Amino acid sequence: MFTWIVGTAQAAAIDIGQEYGPAQSFPTLGTLMNVILPNILTLAGIVVLVFVVASGLIFMNHAGKGESDKTAKDKQAFTAAVIGLMIIFGAYFLIQIVETLLGYKFLSPTI
Secondary structure, X not given: OOHHHHHXXXXXXXXXXXXXXXXXXXXXXXXXXXXXXXXXXXXXXXXXHHHHHHHHHHXXXXXXXXXHHHHHHHHHXXXXXXXXXXXXXXXXXXXXXXXXXXXXXXXXXXX
């Protein structure tokens, strides 16, 4: 019944650098995540910032023309972008809390 747990633990212990040539600089899954995680957070922040600016500009354009139906839709898009930004900041601070509790730096690895 619980054999999948053992298989998962064994799969996590495989030296991926030995199995796949390009992964030699990332011998474990942890070191790979140390490199990927900050880049994902940065990219997500940039994407959300672009959405906030774009939806804000479109909102101002439609509001200036008096198009109330489009303004409501643009306001929802802006709200969704701001909520996405808050989720990204929340994820960043959650990672900071986990780093403090575990004593392991995910966002500034020492490879």
